Each structure stands twice: as C-alpha cells, then as structure tokens.
Amino acid sequence: MTRTHLPPLLLASLLALSPSVALSQDDPAGPAPDAAAEVDDGTDTLAAADPEPTYEIGSDWPYYGGDAAATRFSPLEQITPDNVAGLERAFVYRTGDLPSTEAEGSYAGETTPLMIGGSLYLCSAMNVLISVDAATGEENWRYDPGVPDDAIPYSASCRGVTAYTDPEAAEGDICATRIIEGTLDAKLVAVDAETGAPCEDFGENGTVDLWQDIGERVPGWYAVTAPPAVVRGLIVTGAQVKDGQAEDAPSGVIRAYDAVTGELAWAWDLAAPGRNRNGPPEGEVYTRGTPNMWTAAVADEELGLVYLPLGNSSVDYYGSNRSEAENEFATSLVALDATTGEEAWHFQTVRNDVWDYDLGSQATLIDYDGTPAIILPSKQGDIYILDRASGEPLTPVGEITDLPDGEIEPDYIADAQPISAWHTLRQPELEERDAWGFTPIDQLWCRIQFRRANYDGYLTPPSSDRPWIQYPGYNGGSDWGSVAVDTERGLIIANYNDVPNYNRLLTREEADDRGLVPINEEGARTGGAEGEGDPQAGSPYAIDVNAGWRNEATGVPCVRPPYGGIRAIDLETGQTVWDQPLGTARRNGPFGIPSMLPFRIGTPNNGGAVVTASGLTFIGATTDNLFRAIDTETGEVLWEDVLPAGGQANPISYEIDGRQYVMISAMGHHFMETPVGDYLIAYALPE
Amino acid sequence: MVAAPASPAETAHSHGTRPNWAIIVLGCVLILMGLVITAGGVWLIALGGSWYYAPAGIGLLVTGLLLFRGRRAAVPLYLLVWLATLAWAFWEVGTDWWAQVPRLVAPTVVLLLVLLCLPGLTRTRHDGDRA
Numbered sequence: 100m101t102r103t104h105l106p107p108l109l110l111a112s113l114l115a116l117s118p119s120v121a122l123s124q125d126d127p128a129g130p131a132p133d134a135a136a137e138v139d140d141g142t143d144t145l146a147a148a149d150p151e152p153t154y155e156i157g158s159d160w161p162y163y164g165g166d167a168a169a170t171r172f173s174p175l176e177q178i179t180p181d182n183v184a185g186l187e188r189a190f191v192y193r194t195g196d197l198p199s200t201e202a203e204g205s206y207a208g209e210t211t212p213l214m215i216g217g218s219l220y221l222c223s224a225m226n227v228l229i230s231v232d233a234a235t236g237e238e239n240w241r242y243d244p245g246v247p248d249d250a251i252p253y254s255a256s257c258r259g260v261t262a263y264t265d266p267e268a269a270e271g272d273i274c275a276t277r278i279i280e281g282t283l284d285a286k287l288v289a290v291d292a293e294t295g296a297p298c299e300d301f302g303e304n305g306t307v308d309l310w311q312d313i314g315e316r317v318p319g320w321y322a323v324t325a326p327p328a329v330v331r332g333l334i335v336t337g338a339q340v341k342d343g344q345a346e347d348a349p350s351g352v353i354r355a356y357d358a359v360t361g362e363l364a365w366a367w368d369l370a371a372p373g374r375n376r377n378g379p380p381e382g383e384v385y386t387r388g389t390p391n392m393w394t395a396a397v398a399d400e401e402l403g404l405v406y407l408p409l410g411n412s413s414v415d416y417y418g419s420n421r422s423e424a425e426n427e428f429a430t431s432l433v434a435l436d437a438t439t440g441e442e443a444w445h446f447q448t449v450r451n452d453v454w455d456y457d458l459g460s461q462a463t464l465i466d467y468d469g470t471p472a473i474i475l476p477s478k479q480g481d482i483y484i485l486d487r488a489s490g491e492p493l494t495p496v497g498e499i500t501d502l503p504d505g506e507i508e509p510d511y512i513a514d515a516q517p518i519s520a521w522h523t524l525r526q527p528e529l530e531e532r533d534a535w536g537f538t539p540i541d542q543l544w545c546r547i548q549f550r551r552a553n554y555d556g557y558l559t560p561p562s563s564d565r566p567w568i569q570y571p572g573y574n575g576g577s578d579w580g581s582v583a584v585d586t587e588r589g590l591i592i593a594n595y596n597d598v599p600n601y602n603r604l605l606t607r608e609e610a611d612d613r614g615l616v617p618i619n620e621e622g623a624r625t626g627g628a629e630g631e632g633d634p635q636a637g638s639p640y641a642i643d644v645n646a647g648w649r650n651e652a653t654g655v656p657c658v659r660p661p662y663g664g665i666r667a668i669d670l671e672t673g674q675t676v677w678d679q680p681l682g683t684a685r686r687n688g689p690f691g692i693p694s695m696l697p698f699r700i701g702t703p704n705n706g707g708a709v710v711t712a713s714g715l716t717f718i719g720a721t722t723d724n725l726f727r728a729i730d731t732e733t734g735e736v737l738w739e740d741v742l743p744a745g746g747q748a749n750p751i752s753y754e755i756d757g758r759q760y761v762m763i764s765a766m767g768h769h770f771m772e773t774p775v776g777d778y779l780i781a782y783a784l785p786e
Numbered sequence: 787m788v789a790a791p792a793s794p795a796e797t798a799h800s801h802g803t804r805p806n807w808a809i810i811v812l813g814c815v816l817i818l819m820g821l822v823i824t825a826g827g828v829w830l831i832a833l834g835g836s837w838y839y840a841p842a843g844i845g846l847l848v849t850g851l852l853l854f855r856g857r858r859a860a861v862p863l864y865l866l867v868w869l870a871t872l873a874w875a876f877w878e879v880g881t882d883w884w885a886q887v888p889r890l891v892a893p894t895v896v897l898l899l900v901l902l903c904l905p906g907l908t909r910t911r912h913d914g915d916r917a
Contacts, residue, residue, distance in 0.1 A: 531835055532878045535888055540819065542888035543826040543839050550833035659885040700884065 148331040148438050150400040151266055158754035160214040163259040163326040164581065165709065165751070168464035169397045171583035173752040176713040177759035182784060183715060183728045183738045189760060189783040190236030196223035196777050198255070199248055206775045207254035207747060208766025209324075209579070209706065214753040215262055215276075220292065221779065222257035224766060226282040228290055234755045236781060240295030242288075244306070250284035252322040252341040253629055254769060257283075258395065258579065258749075259326035261334070262292065263358045274298035279358070281323025281336050285309040287356060302361030309338060313349045314384040317619045321349040325579075330398035330405045330437040333357060333364050337392030340413055342455065343633025343642055344617040346420055348413035350384065351391030355440060365440030369433075370424040376440055388413040390429040394579050395461040397473075402487055404443055406473055407433045410457030415630070416561050416604060417638040418453050419508045430456055432475050434490060444490030448477045450513035453561050455573040455630065460581035465670070467493050474584065476577035479557075480524035480595060481517075482668070494521030494673060505553070505560030507604060507640070512560045521673040524576050524595040524666065528556040529568065535659040537689050541650050545657035548648075552601065563604035563640060572600035572646060573630070580707030580720055580749055584670070585731055591668040592708050592716050592731065594681055597701070598662050601648035602630070610634055610641030628770055646770075647703065653689045661701020665708070665718065667734060677734035682721030686773075705771055707749040709761070719746025719763050722771050726750070726763050726780075742780065745773025758783050805856030806906040812899055813853030813860075820847025838874050842867060849900065858907040861900055868897045
C-alpha cells in the first residue's frame with residue numbers, strides 16, 4: 100500500500116492560520132500565546148525581499164554544492180571518459196593546519212573549496228580562511244579567526260565557505276564580494292574576497308557571535324561545521340549541537356543574519372517560533388535541546404525559501420521527554436520563508452526518531468517534469484522528491500506498519516513509519532549468515548552476538564537488557580556527502596554506506612559506573628566515535644554505540660562486505676541503472692593491518708561526488724584513500740590516484756585559462772580511520 | 787609456521803612412539819580451536835542459531851586429538867569435516883566470495899596442514915596395538 104504519510108498542504112494551511120499549532124508544552128514561557136498575536140509578531144518585521152542574482156556555475160564552482168541548486172553537476176567537458184586515464188596532478192596546496200597534540204584524533208576537515216573568478220576559497224579544519232590561485236596553487240591570502248582546540252565538537256570539520264556579492268556595492272568596494280564561514284567556536288566570519296581582510300561593516304569587526312542567546316558557553320557543545328546558505332541577502336545557519344550529551348542542551352535554533360551588516364533578521368525556534376522570531380525575550384534563551392541542523396541548507400532565490408535538513412533532538416536514543424514540537428520537526432526537511440523565517444512546510448522522514456537518523460545530506464533542487472522540486476536523501480537510504488512550493492511528495496511514499504514497540508518506551512515508539520516507495524539505498528535485513536570475520540572463530544562470535552541482540556529488522560527499537568542492531572547505522576545511507584545529479588543524463592549519483600551499528604542503552608547506574616558525564620561537567624569524555632558512551636543526561640539511559648558493529652578483539656566488521664557503494668538512479672523511473680561497491684580493501688585488514696588487496700570490497704565512505712557533462716563522476720570518500728573517476732553511464736572505474744590522506748570531502752571541478760581541473764581535499768577523518776592531512780590536490784590533463 | 791612433512795627417518799623413529807613435534811603442535815592448536823568452536827557452537831545452538839559450528843568443532847577437536855597421538859585417522863576425518871564445511875558454506879552463501887572468506891580460508895589451510903602430516907602418521911591398526 101502506498102500513501103502520503105503527511106498531508107503537507109493541509110498542515111501548511113493549518114500553520115498559516117496558527118503558527119503556534121506546534122508550540123511546545125515545555126515552552127518556558129508557559130502557555131502558548133494566542134494565534135493572532137503570533138501572526139502579527141512574525142510578519143511585521145521585514146518586507147519581502149526580491150530574488151537576488153545567483154552565481155553561474157560555468158567554469159566556476161561558486162557554491163558548496165556546485166551550483167545554486169546543489170546538483171554537484173559541472174558543465175565542463177574537457178576531461179572525458181576517453182582521456183581521463185591521462186589525468187595527473189597539476190598542483191598540491193597545503194593549508195598547514197594539522198592537529199596539535201590536544202586535537203590529535205579529532206580532525207576531519209571534510210573541506211570543499213569554492214572557485215570564483217580564478218580564486219579558490221576554502222577553510223581549513225580549524226576554520227582558517229584561505230584564498231588560493233586556482234591555476235598555480237599559490238596562496239593569495241589567509242585569515243585565521245583563532246579558533247581554540249577546545250572548541251572542537253565531535254570533529255574539527257569545516258565543510259566549506261559561502262560567497263556573497265552585495266548587489267548594492269560598487270565593484271572594487273571592500274567586501275563587495277565577501278567570503279563567509281561558520282566556525283567551530285560558533286561565530287559567523289565575513290572577510291573580503293580580494294584581500295581576506297575582515298568586513299568591518301559585518302557584526303563586530305567581521306564577526307557575529309552565534310552563542311548569543313544560546314545559554315552557557317560550553318566550548319565544543321555548539322559549533323558550525325557546514326557552510327551557511329545565503330538567500331535574498333540573508334545568511335541562514337544552524338549549528339551542530341554535540342550529540343548525546345544532555346536533554347538540557349543548546350537550542351537547535353535556525354537564524355538568519357543580514358549578509359552585509361550581520362544583524363539578526365529572524366530566528367526560527369521550532370518550539371517557540373513566534374515568540375522568539377526576533378530573539379528570545381531579555382534574560383531568556385532559545386528553547387533548549389531542540390533538533391538542530393548541522394549540515395548544509397540549500398537556498399531557493401526564486402521561491403524565497405530555504406530548505407533545512409534537520410537532525411534529531413539532542414538526546415538521540417530516548418524520546419519520551421521530548422516536546423510535541425520536537426516530535427513534529429525532528430528529522431524533517433523544513434522549508435522556511437527566507438524573508439520572514441516562518442515555516443512554509445516540513446516533511447518528516449522518521450517519526451519519533453530514536454536511531455540518530457539526522458538528515459545529513461544537503462538537499463538538491465531540480466526541475467521534476469516541469470515542477471520545481473527538491474531531492475531529499477536520508478540516512479535510512481530513502482530518496483524522496485518533493486514539490487518545493489508545497490512540500491508534497493512527487494514520488495510515491497509508502498508506509499511500513501506494525502513495527503515492534505520494544506520495552507523501553509513502547510508508547511513513544513511509532514507503530515508505522517514512512518519509506519520511499521520510489522527509491523531506497525537500504526539493503527535487505529541482516530540474517531545470521533551475514534555474520535563475518537576472517538576465521539570461523541570470529542565469525543562464530545559475531546553469530547553469537549547477532550543471536551544475543553534484539554533485531555527485528557529495520558527500525559528495531561532500542562533496548563537495554565540486551566544490545567540491539569540498528570541497520571542501516573547512523574552513517575547512512577546518505578550522509579553529508581549528499582547526492583549528485585547529472586541533469587543532462589537524468590541520473591542521481593548516490594554513494595552510500597551499508598553498515599549496521601550494534602548498540603545498547605546503558606542504565607543510569609551503568610553510565611555512572613562508567614563515569615559518563617555530559618560535556619558541561621568535569622571529566623567529560625573527548626574523542627572516540629560518536630555515541631561510544633554518551634551520557635544522555637536527563638534521560639533514564641545513556642547510549643553505547645559500536646559503530647559499524649566491529650569485533651572488539653580484531654576490529655574486523657561483524658557483517659560481510661560490501662560496506663558501501665555507489666549507484667546511478669534514473670530520475671524518470673527511480674530504477675537503478677548501475678550499482679557498484681565503492682572502495683578497495685587495500686587499507687583494511689584485521690588488527691588495523693593494511694591488507695594491500697586491490698579488490699573492490701566496498702568500504703564505508705563519507706563525502707560526495709562531482710559529475711561532469713562529459714560523463715564522468717569523480718569521488719574520493721572511501722577509506723582506501725583513493726580518488727577515482729567513474730564512467731557515469733556504466734559505473735566503470737576509469738582512473739584513480741592514491742591520496743596522501745583520507746579523501747573524506749566533496750570534490751569540485753572548474754576551468755581556468757581553457758584548462759579543466761578536478762580538485763579534492765585530502766584531510767583525513769578520525770572516525771573513518773584515514774590518515775589526517777592538510778592537502779588540496781588539483782588534477783588536470785597534461786598541457 | 788608450516789608443519790613440514792616428517793622425514794622417512796623420523797617416521798621410522800616415531801613409529802609406535804611419539805609423532806613429529808610439528809604434528810603435536812598442530813594437534814594442540816586444533817584441539818584448542820576445536821574446543822573454542824565446540825563451546826561457541828553449543829552456545830549458538832542454545833541461542834537458536836546455526837547447527838554447523840558445534841559438530842564442526844567436535845570434528846576439529848577429534849582431528850587434533852588423533853594428530854596428537856600420531857594417528858593417521860586424523861586425515862580422513864578432517865577431510866570429511868572439510869567436505870561438510872564446503873557443502874555447508876555453499877548452501878549458506880553460494881558464490882559470494884567475500885562471505886566465503888571466514889568459511890573456507892582457515893579450514894582449507896588446516897586441511898593442507900593436516901595433509902602435510904600424512905607421512906608422519908601411523909596407521910590405525912598399529913595404533914590399536916599400542917592401545
């Protein structure tokens with residue numbers, strides 16, 4: 100049976116009548132103010148702005164996602180399937196940003212540069228803003244906002260920067276074009292694209308402090324790792340709230356700032372959208388612990404909307420204490436009116452999420468049979484296509500019913516969940532025979548673990564007396580690498596993970612015995628994988644995640660390969676055109692010893708692809724440190740190069756002086772266990 | 787470590803007495819592995835899982851004991867265990883070669899080692915005399 104799981108139009112119209120419909124019962128201000136007051140409060144501040152011009156992709160790479168639609172599709176054609184074998188390094192630039200002793204084990208640059216008018220703009224893992232000559236690799240300038248090591252949340256990551264050209268400014272004015280980033284210590288920084296000098300008209304000497312109205316400043320709890328979106332002259336940003344610390348955590352509020360002055364234009368606090376639209380009342384803070392957006396939004400100048408892939412509430416694996424508003428918006432794609440910050444619609448991908456299925460991918464704007472549409476990938480592997488104006492699905496959405504409730508919070512666990520009936524990257528359920536190892540003994544141990552765990556397939560609810568298997572795990576399906584769309588060939592290119600997690604809720608007593616305390620208390624844990632002992636303070640349970648379900652003794656995964664792949668999906672039909680394991684076994688082996696085996700085993704991967712008009716897909720992402728070119732039409736690997744560090748980043752392509760370049764940063768990733776580096780590597784055909 | 791075939795001299799010497807030291811070491815290793823797999827296999831059956839491991843573990847254990855005592859019966863017994871393993875592995879995962887790695891690689895290495903022991907082992911009849 101197929102049916103729409105939300106009636107978004109109905110919901111949107113309800114919300115238009117009464118934006119307070121989803122107000123939290125935990126709202127610290129007490130009862131929700133009446134609807135009329137809410138509407139007034141929300142709409143009188145700003146007149147609707149007109150669409151502003153967007154940058155053209157052409158020979159540039161002006162946005163994090165390539166073009167304004169975030170397709171990651173480059174129209175360039177010099178490098179082709181026929182000549183790609185001759186691709187060689189044109190230059191290697193090094194940022195110099197490598198971890199200090201204190202930051203060891205927490206670096207994951209994940210950086211994607213922009214290329215505008217012959218200059219590359221990027222941020223290093225610790226937010227040093229850099230401009231590099233795109234033809235020679237010579238550094239033009241750098242600006243170090245001085246982010247301290249203790250600001251590193253889960254990872255030192257800076258996925259990218261955002262460019263904004265002030266339509267009012269004259270060419271040659273300082274900061275006429277500015278480069279904007281969000282930092283790990285939660286600042287917005289704007290510098291002049293020409294010189295790297297801070298834009299003095301922006302905030303306080305080029306900086307806006309995002310800790311404002313968030314609450315107690317706890318370094319590392321609240322950090323920006325994704326490039327902000329700019330829409331109709333406003334910078335829109337969320338922040339990463341470090342997972343699993345406490346229910347009383349920084350707010351997931353989304354805020355918009357004037358791109359020229361840095362002034363707050365609006366705030367969207369999902370639990371008090373009307374009351375806090377222009378900031379919370381004096382002495383108060385944005386609603387604590389609400390779902391946040393740690394990944395990149397995409398802006399829609401035409402419709403005047405910005406699309407926000409929201410994550411889950413701060414405590415991921417226990418939900419009974421969450422407010423109605425949190426339940427309404429968590430793990431949803433939310434469209435906000437860019438000028439007012441009012442919600443236009445939202446689309447939820449999992450109800451009452453207790454699996455950390457944050458939406459991690461930047462959504463992609465496309466034209467779908469004449470309808471302005473948006474592609475939404477999810478960690479569960481489901482791919483949805485929605486009407487951009489209404490949020491209504493354009494592809495079939497199904498529902499799975501009669502899901503198990505578990506014993507922890509049976510009333511909270513949803514009995515039915517939406518799935519994409521159009522396309523999913525999710526694999527069939529695990530069976531005991533999928534248990535793996537290198538010998539019958541470790542395989543046997545994994546089979547015993549399989550039988551000892553709770554596992555009722557997809558969306559098995561959490562348990563504490565026994566472990567439970569979560570499949571797919573929190574790394575996806577699709578994560579922040581997002582999908583790429585070949586708009587000429589009508590293909591979605593999606594790389595994905597295929598890895599379970601082996602989890603258990605720890606009773607508060609067990610958590611105390613293990614000394615698990617939240618980040619705002621003395622003795623908090625640093626480093627390690629996400630969820631590998633997170634306190635979830637305020638809830639009855641802490642969480643212990645064995646990410647990737649690895650054998651504790653050998654480090655070998657407990658399920659058979661492949662652990663990741665890449666797939667081409669026909670946009671017309673939703674059918675798979677080709678599907679290949681992504682990544683070789685060369686760097687993997689028992690006890691962490693590289694096997695050097697060249698076989699395509701299919702490794703976990705983080706980072707996306709760039710597709711070119713000439714029919715090539717370039718992607719790093721895998722744990723084998725290879726960067727490769729794939730034939731977009733067949734999936735065949737045509738060229739590869741060994742990177743000096745992990746290529747967990749989205750590559751780009753650009754052209755300068757008639758020469759096409761492909762570029763990826765090799766900065767490594769602590770969670771993906773790839774070597775850390777500070778490299779930016781450009782490839783081109785020999786001259 | 788590879789168990790080298792015993793030289794004819796050693797074979798003669800060990801006839802009816804102790805087998806080659808390498809065979810003893812292999813026997814001990816197989817006894818240990820057999821114990822672990824049998825115990826884990828019984829646990830797995832109790833949990834409602836596969837019935838392959840417990841009998842395979844016992845087969846390995848007995849093979850190890852026979853090797854330890856220098857008896858040639860170890861070879862056909864392990865050959866049987868290996869053939870059963872082969873049949874089970876293909877029944878379970880077919881030609882998914884990555885999935886076959888834990889199922890076939892180690893048992894095949896053990897088979898080769900056991901076969902290499904052949905010249906150093908005595909016939910069951912002679913062993914019977916000793917018992």
